[in-house]
Amino acid sequence: MAHKEIDRLSGVETTGHEWDGLKELNNPLPKWWLYVFYACIGWSLVYYVLYPSWPLVSGYTTGVLGYSQRQAALDAVAAGQAARAVNGKALADAPLAKIKADPKLLEFAMANGKAAFGDNCSPCHGTGATGGPGYPSLQDDDWLWGGKLEDIHQTLLVGIRSTHPDTRQSQMPAFGKDGVLKKEEISDVADHVLSLSGKAPANAKGKQLFADNCASCHGDDAKGNLELGAPNLSDTIWLYGGTKEKVVETIANSRQGVMPTWEGRLDPVTIKSLAVYVHSLGGGK
Ligand code: HEC
Ligand code: HEC
Numbered sequence: 001m002a003h004k005e006i007d008r009l010s011g012v013e014t015t016g017h018e019w020d021g022l023k024e025l026n027n028p029l030p031k032w033w034l035y036v037f038y039a040c041i042g043w044s045l046v047y048y049v050l051y052p053s054w055p056l057v058s059g060y061t062t063g064v065l066g067y068s069q070r071q072a073a074l075d076a077v078a079a080g081q082a083a084r085a086v087n088g089k090a091l092a093d094a095p096l097a098k099i100k101a102d103p104k105l106l107e108f109a110m111a112n113g114k115a116a117f118g119d120n121c122s123p124c125h126g127t128g129a130t131g132g133p134g135y136p137s138l139q140d141d142d143w144l145w146g147g148k149l150e151d152i153h154q155t156l157l158v159g160i161r162s163t164h165p166d167t168r169q170s171q172m173p174a175f176g177k178d179g180v181l182k183k184e185e186i187s188d189v190a191d192h193v194l195s196l197s198g199k200a201p202a203n204a205k206g207k208q209l210f211a212d213n214c215a216s217c218h219g220d221d222a223k224g225n226l227e228l229g230a231p232n233l234s235d236t237i238w239l240y241g242g243t244k245e246k247v248v249e250t251i252a253n254s255r256q257g258v259m260p261t262w263e264g265r266l267d268p269v270t271i272k273s274l275a276v277y278v279h280s281l282g283g284g285k
Helices: 031-050 069-093 103-120 149-158 183-196 204-213 244-253 268-282
Strands: 014-019 022-025
Touching: 069 103, 069 268, 103 268, 149 268, 183 204, 183 244
Parallel strands: none
Antiparallel strands: 014 022
16 A cells, blocks of 8 residues: 555556556545435434344344334224224214214215125125115115115114014015916016006006005005015016016015025124115115
8 A cells, every 4th residue: 555656647646456557546535425425324323223223132222212113003003993983983873864964974984884885795786786686776766675774774784584583574475386376367467567667568457466466565556665675566677677587487486585684793883884875875765
């Protein structure tokens, strides 16, 4: 290191390192680079003191701030659960009618209801609640048992033809299987039903049969009866299908769709949330 040489061309001192006749110049580091470098060292020293950093034999230096990412995540979860408990309590106490008027409660109920729907209801009613043969769409404002918030809530609590002692219950007779009507009569009354939505010509015999056998549940005008879960037969919305074949099958064998009771299976707050969610999809009536 004793021997220092000045490069002839640039006038800069060399380091004395030489490779195949090339000599290394000893230029100083740029000032800006040097200051950034020192700043980084300063920053890291401060960081070591404040935050967890050095691994030890067992554990690590915790730093004077005592910060822990793990604890921060746990705290966030606990805070979320506490907020959920507060919202859940508020929802449990709120009368159904009041939920829609309170934006915070409504938001909580909707989010909660949507999640619970995906877990519990979509296997039968479809992911978008659009239903399928035998499983009613909950999107439209056409209801078997009523579309008011209280009606939906009650349907969820007790189910339909379920094991609940207060279940919603009604039984359309199996007119063919039980020998109440003959084959031709079933065909006539099916034609009458289809004529109500313009899918078949009027059938006088069928009309009389309807008045005698069906009007008690479906109504004189066939507009249905929410008390009995009897569907409106005069619209174009069909639960089991609106072809002659399907209607004949319904009349001959009856269907007796079953919806489980959710009381005891889901907690009251979840059932309330579901009622609010379903009502928001197509409620009203
Ligand atoms: C095992 C299948 C099944 C599951 C699961 C199910 N449902 Fe149903 N649901 C039905 C059937 C079938 C009907 C129609 C019964 C009938 O014919 O009256 C129905 C009817 C309903 C009705 C009444 C519709 C009306 O027009 O009055 C509502 C509301 C409803 N379901 C909501 C739900 C919700 C919310 C869930 C999830 C908690 C759910 N259902 C889970 C089968 C199911
Ligand atoms: C005791 C009441 C009752 C009587 C009487 C009754 N129904 Fe029903 N009907 C129902 C109920 C409840 C349903 C709902 C479906 C279920 O069982 O899941 C229904 C469903 C239907 C459906 C299916 C509608 C759809 O959207 O797919 C047709 C069609 C129908 N009834 C026609 C008739 C005809 C025709 C008669 C007379 C011959 C009749 N019903 C008598 C209660 C009754």
